[in-house]
Amino acid sequence: NAGVTQTPKFQVLKTGQSMTLQCAQDMNHNSMYWYRQDPGMGLRLIYYSASEGTTDKGEVPNGYNVSRLNKREFSLRLESAAPSQTSVYFCASSEAGRGYTFGSGTRLTVV
Amino acid sequence: GQQVMQIPQYQHVQEGEDFTTYCNSSTTLSNIQWYKQRPGGHPVFLIQLVKSGEVKKQKRLTFQFGEAKKNSSLHITATQTTDVGTYFCAPNYGQNFVFGPGTRLSVLP
Numbered sequence: 001n002a003g004v005t006q007t008p009k010f011q012v013l014k015t016g017q018s019m020t021l022q023c024a025q026d027m028n029h030n031s032m033y034w035y036r037q038d039p040g041m042g043l044r045l046i047y048y049s050a051s052e053g054t055t056d057k058g059e060v061p062n063g064y065n066v067s068r069l070n071k072r073e074f075s076l077r078l079e080s081a082a083p084s085q086t087s088v089y090f091c092a093s094s095e096a097g098r099g100y101t102f103g104s105g106t107r108l109t110v111v
Numbered sequence: 112g113q114q115v116m117q118i119p120q121y122q123h124v125q126e127g128e129d130f131t132t133y134c135n136s137s138t139t140l141s142n143i144q145w146y147k148q149r150p151g152g153h154p155v156f157l158i159q160l161v162k163s164g165e166v167k168k169q170k171r172l173t174f175q176f177g178e179a180k181k182n183s184s185l186h187i188t189a190t191q192t193t194d195v196g197t198y199f200c201a202p203n204y205g206q207n208f209v210f211g212p213g214t215r216l217s218v219l220p
């Protein structure tokens with residue numbers, strides 16, 4: 001019962017580089033989410049997917065793209081990383097109206 | 112976007128003291144969730160409140176949803192060092208849950 005698995009756990013990028021953060025859940029949840037958390041702040045929604053085949057923008061989508069590959073997997077891509085994207089990224093999944101299960105996070109530094 | 116306030120931002124207590132954090136919204140909520148995040152960890156779901164005036168307990172934690180469904184509180188009785196972390200409320204504004212800024216609790220042994 002792994003829950004939500006995120007890879008990688010840590011990453012350092014140079015400005016302008018691209019990368020994809022991977023997320024997979026094994027709870028058969030329909031909804032999946034990507035959040036970022038900056039020091040001392042709450043979680044801000046980047047993108048979400050209410051069900052397989054759909055994705056929608058959240059509060060802070062600029063500079064990111066997502067892919068709901070199948071019901072289990074939801075990836076987040078940074079096409080051209082910027083220092084402002086230095087953050088901790090959390091993936092989460094849920095059934096509609098239920099509590100979210102979060103992954104352990106990816107700590108990303110853009111230099 | 113919708114704004115949710117949490118007070119206080121920080122709280123330092125002596126072990127054994129009680130602790131309360133409040134979550135306030137300017138609009139009526141359908142429901143609200145609470146999460147705990149330990150330092151360096153990820154948010155963990157604690158509870159969901161749905162009904163007006165609802166009170167739920169989990170051991171030393173008491174969660175309350177206001178009568179007008181615009182505010183909520185989390186009260187911890189006799190804090191322990193294991194309660195250290197940030198507590199987030201997450202009101203539902205219709206489509207997704209919006210996380211508040213959190214209250215960071217430190218417990219001095």
